[in-house]
Amino acid sequence: MSEHGLPADVSRRQMLVRSAAIAAMVGPGSALAAGCAAGSGSSKSNTNNSGSTAANASDPKNPFGVKASNPLDVYVFKGGYGDNYAKAFEAMYTKDFPGASVSHHSGQNLTGDLQPRFNAGTPPDVIDDSGAQQLKLDVLHGSGQLTNLDQLLNAPSIDDPSKKVRDTLLAGTIEQGQLGANMFSLNYVFTVFGLWYSASTFKKNNWQVPTTWDDFMTLCATIKATGMAPFAHQGKYPYYMLVPLMDMVAKNGGPDVQTAIDNLEPNAWKADAVVNSVNAIYELVDKGYMLPGTEGLTHIQSQTLWNQGKAAVIPCGSWLENEQLTATPPGFDMAVFAMPSLAGDKMPQTAVRAEAGEPFIVPSKAKNQAGGLEFLRIMCSKAGGASFAQNANSLSVVKDAITPEISAKLLPGTKSSNDLYQAANGQYIAWYYLNWYSQFEKDLEDAMSQLMANKIKPADFINRAQSAADKCAADSSVQKFKRPTSTS
Amino acid sequence: MRLRKKTRERLFIASFLAGPLLVYLVFVIWPYIETFGYSLTEWSGVAPPTKVVGLKNYVDLFHDSIFLKALTHNMIILIVFPTVTIALAMFFAFMLNVGGRRGGLGGVKGIPGSAFFRIVFFFPQVLSVAIIVILFQSAYESNSVGLFNAIVIKLGLTDANHPWEFLNSPTFVLWCIMFILVWQWVGFYLVLFSAAMQQIPRDYYEAALLDGAGRTQTYFKVTMPLLWDSVQTAWVYLAVAAMDAFALVATLTPGSSFGGGPDEHGEVLSTYLMRNFQVLGKAGYACAMGVVIFFITLILSLVVLRATRRERLEY
Incomplete structure (x- = not known):
């Protein structure tokens, strides 16, 4: 491909x-x-x-x-x-x-x-x-x-x-x-999902893989000081950036919040876990940790820049290595870590999608x-x-x-x-809404693109997400499902 | 039995037309009819339609804010793209054919290097859409490496940490797409208009020159009126192209499944149709959209042909 x-x-x-x-x-x-x-x-x-x-x-x-x-x-x-x-x-x-x-x-x-x-x-x-x-x-x-x-x-x-x-x-x-x-x-x-980095680059700079979001923010500041952009993402396809965001929501909110969101419950997106996670992700934009212009780049463009050392970290699934095979320089030593944890997380930091x-x-x-x-x-x-x-x-x-x-x-x-x-x-x-409700996922992606382009603020994003969920819940032509209560 | 001569003549002609007509019926007319039929049903797209819903899909369409947004975008393209393309193509064709300085054979010729420019302008036409997409994906790249960004950064309009977003900008995405459309089509209509201009008898220009007409006057009083037929054709074709714009929008604008972003600011009817047909499982709804697009295009073509009808000058 x-x-x-x-x-x-x-x-x-x-x-x-x-x-x-x-x-x-x-x-x-x-x-x-x-x-x-x-x-x-x-x-x-x-x-x-x-x-x-x-x-x-x-x-x-x-x-x-x-x-x-x-x-x-x-x-x-x-x-x-x-x-x-x-x-x-x-x-x-x-x-x-x-x-x-x-x-x-x-x-x-x-x-x-x-x-x-x-x-x-x-x-x-x-x-x-x-x-x-x-x-x-x-x-x-x-x-x-x-x-x-x-x-x-x-x-x-x-x-x-x-x-x-x-x-x-x-x-x-x-x-x-x-x-x-x-x-x-x-x-x-x-497939597993996480934040990808070059282990050799981290080692050379003596950067530690962060486990908490605060550590990650500190690391981003350190990385930015070297002239490298801390974070890149595949902005043309906002789906990619929704993965780390929703993983943070899952970890911070646990099964209750996940169930509420998947089941399109009213005010599901107003939960603290959502607010915390959206704010955290927005910090990357707000503090200028993003690779300039990454919000408009394709997956190939952004991932290649990441391979070239223009950015330190990029979110993706484990197909990334195969996809970037020819663009990866020798000794890059590709590796992946799980989303860092926020205070009060209900799932362990090691949990992954x-x-x-x-x-x-x-x-x-x-x-x-x-x-x-x-x-x-x-x-x-x-x-x-x-x-x-x-x-x-x-x-x-x-x-x-x-x-x-x-x-x-x-x-x-x-x-x-x-x-x-x-x-x-x-x-x-695991999230279910994105396969159950294609239109809802599309609406979320649109809102995400605007958040990542710094055109809307976290509160606007949450409002848009909630109204998209409400719209989907009210649409009688869409078949509704319930999130299973116990999954492995 | 002997058929009358006229009848035999008609049969003879019909025998030649039967083949193409059949192909046209089977591959063009029949799908249109089927699409119309499907548009009255609730159809997922992977198994026969489940039920007939009458005109519900059409009613829904005009309450669908994204559809209306896409329609507005198509209308903007429809007004801007053909106008700019025809104006530019006419201007360039004039310059390449009769815009040169006075002198030379018969006193009428193109500007120096016109043969070279003709090839250059036509070049985008020989590129496939896939190549154009890759080309402009790099040109519009939203970071400092992109061609256009490199230029605006060199010009000092912005700096490397704040590159322009181009296709990712809600304000400019549609204009970025229209720029490509114009770039792509100017060359073709330049050649079309050039061919038409070359059919205009040279004496007309000579006469105009002798009467003391300048370039501008020659252009508006001689060239333009005599090109009317070609312009009419161009309007129809460009209007149809403006209603489509699928390939560029689907591939270049942000968003999964046929682009249309950012945040629906780049959405056009064709991409919204495809998303409904293939991704959202609303094939019946998408067919209704197809029918609406068909009628809009049909009406546009008729209007353009009527409105631009003029007396024809034989020469």
């Missing part, structure tokens, strides 16, 4: 991130909280399944009853991870089912390529539904186009038939693929649904996860797929994001 700066490019990533968490939507009437413990349920609530591929655990080698004579039609989004990894999966598939013909398609224009096929009832058998042109999962689901993947979760794992696939995935993966009580997308790529992204789906009207499910089962094997790490240079949601040999080959940033995930020790931040 080196199409410099075209928004399709960034939105892809953004979608990767967002679609990641098309998350645990528990409808108001549903009794099932979307906990990962929900073990049963595939047979009863399986409304979108055509029924031809009921899981048959009696044959762990072929639980979905794949027939090698049925061709498999694969479509993958060709973005930052390329499509070689998918070809590797396809090779694994044909090895298991000799003689099966697999047709491989990849592209970036998913809506253009696939919308007509869905409308005509002839979709591919498995799709990596990502990118700027992604077909929205809630929209697909609402139209009954998705196969319930709980049958995949309940199928035996390839590596150990005594285990179910659901037990071989990283925590949070299942919830992030759920719509209601069932999983409809396998979000395969693992960690998401499973890149949703893979099996259409309910797929000709070879069994093949599509088996393809996903192969992806969930250790060999699949290892193959992905090598072909796409990124981590997958498959547990223990990274052997020490593969780990040794990881780039510093990937290693650092892995450390960040481990340090969080189960304390992960």
